[in-house]
Every structure is written in C-alpha cells, then in structure tokens.
Amino acid sequence: MRTAHIVNGRIQRIATAFVLALLAFVATIGSTSRASAADSNGSNGTSTSGSGTNGHGDEYTVADLTGTLATAALESDFASANPTLSDTLAFYLRRLDEGGVGDLTLKQLAGEVQAVDWRSRLRWRQDDYRAPFALRTEPAALEDVVRKILLTVNLPGGLDDHLVDTVGPERAAELLDPVVQYHEELLHLSLAESLEKLRRYQIKYGPGSARLNVAETFLSYGSQWIPGFGPNQNGWPGPFEWVLGYNSTLVTTQDEELTLTSAAQIGIRRYVWSPRWPGITNLIRPRSIAVGGLVAGEKNGPFIWPGRGDSRYGGFLVWGPIQFAYLGGDDPTVAIAHTIQLIPGLF
Amino acid sequence: MSYAPQSQEWRSDRALLLVHGVGNAAPGDYRILHERIREILGDSAKDFAIYQLYYDSINDWFTEKTELRERIDSMLGIVSEGVPRGTIGDLLSEFIGDVLWPVLSQAARTAVREAYLAQLKQIVLDGIASGHRPKRQKLSIVCHSLGCFHTYEALHAAASDPSHGLQPATHGVRFKNVVYMASPVQLIRSVASRISGLVPSHRMATLDPEGLRLPGEDALGMRIESVDNWISITGSLDPIGGFFLRRKAQWAYMAVTGQLSIVDPQDGLVHDDEELRVVFAKSLENQERPPEVEDKNPHSWVGYVVRHAPSLKAWMTA
Numbered sequence: 001m002r003t004a005h006i007v008n009g010r011i012q013r014i015a016t017a018f019v020l021a022l023l024a025f026v027a028t029i030g031s032t033s034r035a036s037a038a039d040s041n042g043s044n045g046t047s048t049s050g051s052g053t054n055g056h057g058d059e060y061t062v063a064d065l066t067g068t069l070a071t072a073a074l075e076s077d078f079a080s081a082n083p084t085l086s087d088t089l090a091f092y093l094r095r096l097d098e099g100g101v102g103d104l105t106l107k108q109l110a111g112e113v114q115a116v117d118w119r120s121r122l123r124w125r126q127d128d129y130r131a132p133f134a135l136r137t138e139p140a141a142l143e144d145v146v147r148k149i150l151l152t153v154n155l156p157g158g159l160d161d162h163l164v165d166t167v168g169p170e171r172a173a174e175l176l177d178p179v180v181q182y183h184e185e186l187l188h189l190s191l192a193e194s195l196e197k198l199r200r201y202q203i204k205y206g207p208g209s210a211r212l213n214v215a216e217t218f219l220s221y222g223s224q225w226i227p228g229f230g231p232n233q234n235g236w237p238g239p240f241e242w243v244l245g246y247n248s249t250l251v252t253t254q255d256e257e258l259t260l261t262s263a264a265q266i267g268i269r270r271y272v273w274s275p276r277w278p279g280i281t282n283l284i285r286p287r288s289i290a291v292g293g294l295v296a297g298e299k300n301g302p303f304i305w306p307g308r309g310d311s312r313y314g315g316f317l318v319w320g321p322i323q324f325a326y327l328g329g330d331d332p333t334v335a336i337a338h339t340i341q342l343i344p345g346l347f
Numbered sequence: 348m349s350y351a352p353q354s355q356e357w358r359s360d361r362a363l364l365l366v367h368g369v370g371n372a373a374p375g376d377y378r379i380l381h382e383r384i385r386e387i388l389g390d391s392a393k394d395f396a397i398y399q400l401y402y403d404s405i406n407d408w409f410t411e412k413t414e415l416r417e418r419i420d421s422m423l424g425i426v427s428e429g430v431p432r433g434t435i436g437d438l439l440s441e442f443i444g445d446v447l448w449p450v451l452s453q454a455a456r457t458a459v460r461e462a463y464l465a466q467l468k469q470i471v472l473d474g475i476a477s478g479h480r481p482k483r484q485k486l487s488i489v490c491h492s493l494g495c496f497h498t499y500e501a502l503h504a505a506a507s508d509p510s511h512g513l514q515p516a517t518h519g520v521r522f523k524n525v526v527y528m529a530s531p532v533q534l535i536r537s538v539a540s541r542i543s544g545l546v547p548s549h550r551m552a553t554l555d556p557e558g559l560r561l562p563g564e565d566a567l568g569m570r571i572e573s574v575d576n577w578i579s580i581t582g583s584l585d586p587i588g589g590f591f592l593r594r595k596a597q598w599a600y601m602a603v604t605g606q607l608s609i610v611d612p613q614d615g616l617v618h619d620d621e622e623l624r625v626v627f628a629k630s631l632e633n634q635e636r637p638p639e640v641e642d643k644n645p646h647s648w649v650g651y652v653v654r655h656a657p658s659l660k661a662w663m664t665a
Contacts, residue, residue, distance in 0.1 A: 085567075088567070114510060116510075118508070118510075121509070143509070147509065147517050148567075150517045150518065150519075151516055151517055151566050151567055153519075154482055154516060154517065154518065154519035155516055155566065155567065155569070155571065156571070160480075160482050160519065173480065176480060179480075180475060180480045180481075183475070183480075183481060183512060183518060184472065184475050186512040186518075187468050187471060187472050187475075187512045188472065190468055190510060190511050190512045191352075191465055191468040191469060191472065193510070194461050194462075194464055194465035194468065194511075195349075195350070195351075195465055197458075197461045198349070198350045198405070198458060198461055198462060198465065199349060201405070201408065201454065201457075201458040201461070202349065202350070202408060204454075205408040205409055205412045205454065205455075205458070206408040206412075207408070207411070209408075209412055210412075211411075211412060212412060221451065221452070224452075224453045224454070224547045225547060230453050230454060230547060231453055231454050231457040233550065234510070235457050235460070235461055237454055237457075237458075
C-alpha cells in the first residue's frame with residue numbers, strides 16, 4: 001500500500017509538472033498566434049504579409065501611378081469633359097504626391113491599403129481630411145486618398161470611359177496599366193485573406209476538428225454573439241469554443257492498477273491558427289488546445305455521478321487528442337483520456 | 348482538402364458563374380446544366396469562361412461538426428407553423444431545413460460567403476491576367492434556389508466592403524447580368540424575421556431593415572449599383588420562388604426595386620396537384636446528391652434555363 005502511494009505520488013508530481021509546463025506553453029501560444037496571424041478582433045495580419053501575391057505591382061511606384069494618371073488626364077483633356085471629376089482627381093493626386101509615399105511600390109501600397117480595418121476606415125472617413133503628411137503614418141488616410149483617385153477613374157463618365165472615347169482602347173489600357181496593376185495586387189492580397197479565413201474555418205469546423213456534443217452545440221450557438229467565439233465583423237472565425245460535457249473515459253491509477261474515473265467538465269478550447277501548428281500529427285502539433293475545470297464523484301469508476309459523496313475538483317488540459325486531468329481531494333490523482341466521442345453527439 | 352477557387356484562362360472579355368442550390372454537389376455535378384448553357388450560347392460559348400461555385404464541402408464541415416441540421420430539422424414543426432402544409436408544406440419544410448441552419452449559424456454563412464467572394468476575386472484576376480481590366484470585363488451570374496441567397500449576400504458584401512477589391516464604383520467591378528432562378532431570398536428574410544432573436548444577423552444583407560435592394564456603393568454623392576440587369580425568374584408552381592399553387596405569396600416572393608421580374612406559367616408541366624406532389628417528392632428522395640433535374644419539376648434549374656434560352660443568350664451576349 002505504501003509502495004503504491006509512493007509510485008502514485010511520483011506519477012502525480014511528474015504529471016503535475018508536465019501539465020504546468022503545458023499550461024505555460026499554452027499561455028505563450030496566444031501571443032505567438034497574434035504576432036503571426038490575425039486575431040479575433042479584426043486585424044488582418046495576412047494582408048500585409050505579402051504572401052500569396054502574384055501580381056506585377058512591384059514594377060510601378062506610387063509616383064508612376066500619379067504621373068501616368070496626370071498624363072492621361074492632360075492627354076485626353078479630361079478637365080473639359082468632366083471638370084468636377086477632373087478637379088477631384090487633380091486634388092487627390094496632389095495629396096498623394098505631397099504625402100511622401102511616392103517611393104512605395106504598388107505592391108506595398110496595396111499592402112498598406114489592405115491592412116486598414118473597418119474601424120479605422122470609418123473613423124478616418126468621419127474625421128474627413130487631415131494633413132497630407134499623415135499618409136505615411138496613417139494607412140486609413142492613404143486608403144481614402146487612393147479610393148478617391150480610383151473613383152475618378154472608374155465611375156461612369158470617369159477617366160477610364162473618357163480615355164476609351166478619346167484616345168482609344170489601346171492607349172487607354174496603356175495609360176491605366178498602373179491602376180490595373182495596383183488593383184491586381186489588391187485582389188491577390190484580398191484573395192489570400194479569403195483563403196486564409198477559409199483555412200481557419202476548416203481548422204475549427206472541418207474534418208479533424210473537435211466534434212461537439214448537444215450541449216456544446218447549443219452553447220456554441222448561443223456564444224456566436226460573444227467576441228472570440230463567433231466570426232468577427234471582418235469575417236474571421238473566432239478562435240474559441242466551449243468544452244462542456246461528461247467524461248467517463250479518464251484513466252487513472254488506484255492501488256497500482258489502472259482504473260476508469262468520470263468527471264463533468266467545463267472549459268474553453270482555443271484553436272491554433274498558426275500554419276506551423278496543425279501539421280504532421282495532431283499529437284505533436286494539435287489544431288486546438290483546451291483548458292478548464294472538472295468535478296468528479298468521491299470514488300473512481302465509470303459513470304459515477306460528480307455530485308456523489310465528497311466531490312473532487314480539479315483541472316484539465318486537452319492537447320490535441322489527449323486529455324490530461326488533475327483531481328484534488330484527500331487522495332489527489334492524475335488521469336489521462338482520449339478525446340474521441342464514445343457516443344457521437346453525446347460524450 | 349482546402350478550398351480552392353476555380354481558375355481558367357479567358358478567351359474573350361466574358362465570364363459566367365453558375366451557382367447551384369440545395370444539394371450535395373461536388374465538382375463535376377450539374378454537367379447537364381453546363382452543357383445546356385453551352386448549347387444555348389451556341390457559337391458564343393467559346394467566348395465565355397464558365398465557372399461553377401461548389402460550396403457544399405464547406406457546408407459539410409458544419410453539418411458534421413455539430414449535426415445542427417438534424418437538430419434544426421426536428422424543430423421545424425415550430426418554425427413552419429402557419430406555413431401552408433401538404434404538398435407545398437412538405438417541400439418547404441425540407442427546404443427550410445436546408446437553408447435555416449446556415450442562416451442560424453453565422454460561421455457557416457460567413458464561410459460560404461468567403462468562398463463565394465474568393466471565387467469572384469479569382470474570376471476578376473483571371474480576367475486581368477487575360478488582358479481585360481475589371482471595368483471592361485463582362486461578368487454574369489446565373490444562380491438557382493439557395494445559390495440565390497448566397498449570391499445576394501456575396502454581392503452585397505462585395506459592394507460594401509472595400510477590402511474585397513470588388514466594389515462597383517471604386518474598383519469598377521460590375522456585373523452585366525445576375526439571373527436569379529427560383530430565389531428564396533424573400534422567403535428566408537420572412538422566416539428569419541419570425542425568429543429574429545435567434546438569428547445572428549450582423550452584416551446579413553437579407554435581413555437589412557431597409558428591405559431587399561440592389562447591391563451598390565455610395566461614392567462622391569452618387570450610388571453606383573453593382574448589377575446592370577438584375578433578373579428574377581420563378582414559376583407559378585414553384586414555392587421556393589414564392590408561388591404557392593399559382594398564387595404569389597408576397598412574404599416569399601423576392602421583389603427588388605429595379606429587377607426584371609419574370610414568372611413562368613407552369614401549369615403545362617404537370618396535369619394536376621397530385622402529379623405535382625409526386626414530382627416534388629421524387630426530387631427530395633435523395634438528399635445526398637443534387638436534386639433530380641427532370642423537366643417536370645417546377646423547381647428544376649435546367650427547366651428554367653431551357654425555358655428562357657433565347658433571353659439568356661440575349662442577356663449574356665449583349
């Protein structure tokens with residue numbers, strides 16, 4: 001009996017140290033994930049990474065864009081045809097010139113513009129215009145100026161239509177090439193962002209993701225409105241999900257023998273978006289990690305009601321397909337389980 | 348397998364996107380429809396880059412993770428209270444089961460919308476790569492049934508969110524034709540409104556308090572709409588499109604200001620209501636693959652396409 005206590009105690013100490021190390025590791029994941037990818041609050045980190053772009057926007061600079069458009073307006077006498085749009089174009093081209101961004105490539109410009117989230121865009125448009133120098137430091141202002149220029153080109157009766165009518169389709173295409181290349185860069189970035197969103201949806205909901213039981217399904221449904229659980233305003237999935245259920249497959253030791261124990265558990269699962277994580281095996285690089293608390297009955301055994309006798313309380317950590325649990329009480333113990341649902345939809 | 352939008356080289360400045368409705372469609376399905384469209388376009392078909400949006404694999408993620416669809420189906424007795432029963436009610440119940448769970452699940456809806464937007468971006472990029480700048484591209488969409496709902500949502504998102512690079516005024520991305528066949532957009536709006544407290548509705552254009560409208564962008568004091576020809580085609584026997592046994596139901600019929608509305612008289616399709624019931628029942632027999640597209644089915648996508656062949660050709664090639 002004494003030997004059993006010593007063995008059990010060693011297992012507990014080793015397991016506790018392991019669980020604490022994992023918990024510390026989990027705590028660091030949040031920061032690394034935020035640093036490497038967009039978080040749940042609307043930033044769109046992938047858009048500025050430059051990954052996934054296949055355009056030719058590094059051939060032109062912003063100065064080329066403004067210069068070519070100014071030439072196009074002059075060559076086609078845009079001012080006579082549409083004085084209002086022509087004045088608007090001239091005003092914003094000047095703003096862009098004075099903004100100290102002329103050396104940016106169109107690929108870089110697209111990256112800056114794509115990084116603007118809806119909150120700062122809304123705020124900037126409400127504030128309307130500020131000093132031109134803000135363009136270098138305020139992407140929302142830069143985005144606004146670029147948008148106004150694009151509008152004067154693309155609106156019906158704008159520069160594009162006017163060029164086609166006056167200088168012909170081929171010369172128009174030549175003069176508008178920087179505009180098209182900028183747009184192409186923007187679309188590549190935006191497409192990469194859409195595909196990244198879908199990759200995250202697949203991590204959270206696709207094959208291999210944690211299956212929800214009835215309680216978790218309804219809890220998840222009710223949590224869609226809570227930031228971090230449902231998609232945010234920009235369409236990024238929230239990384240969090242509830243864990244709620246009854247686990248009757250926890251394996252622990254008692255009197256030197258393996259035995260099953262049961263516990264009710266509640267916690268939070270966090271999906272790991274980093275491309276480094278869901279990799280070769282779900283065990284080494286899990287797509288999700290969960291932590292929470294659990295309550296078990298006084299004695300070990302399958303299907304023991306958690307409120308039976310003096311309940312034991314503890315915590316758990318789910319690392320991919322493996323669950324580690326610690327139960328306190330008079331005889332603290334550790335347990336381990338696989339996270340597959342024994343009865344689909346239930347537990 | 349990760350979602351990847353279709354990509355192809357354009358042979359001219361025209362592209363057509365086909366968006367299917369309810370059904371477990373996978374690449375390769377709707378081959379008959381694709382062939383019919385090519386027949387209708389005739390010699391012009393070679394000028395079209397024809398894309399098809401397959402989004403069922405994404406729907407499956409959510410179905411399998413939560414089994415939510417089955418759970419919602421079991422609640423349909425509550426939801427469909429007051430909805431006509433019998434022949435039409437059966438079809439409607441099946442259909443609501445298919446559409447309601449993505450409406451209730453914001454994540455499911457958003458993921459499909461994102462896949463749709465990704466496909467639109469790829470189409471525009473393919474056009475640029477083939478030498479056609481976005482403002483000069485002639486884009487068309489033909490959608491059917493639930494595909495109309497996803498089209499409506501995606502086009503509104505494209506028009507209102509600059510981050511997609513698909514706005515009609517700023518980016519010059521406009522659609523020559525969007526043809527809605529048996530659109531359930533108004534039906535979904537009505538049903539979802541009845542359970543509005545349960546529907547996470549942010550950024551859901553179908554539930555816009557101002558009503559259904561053409562997608563567009565407000566810019567420099569003007570409103571530029573995304574679509575030149577917004578066409579709604581339904582049939583007098585098609586409940587999904589808002590007609591219940593030849594009677595238009597205002598709460599289910601999509602009526603957007605500025606749309607060209609066409610209602611097919613479908614009495615000739617079936618002899619009587621009993622035959623109509625049999626046709627609907629047959630179309631619902633197998634939920635594991637797209638609905639049968641036999642010409643008698645008032646909801647058949649191919650049926651709508653064939654009946655409007657001359658108009659479709661005229662719209663697409665204009």
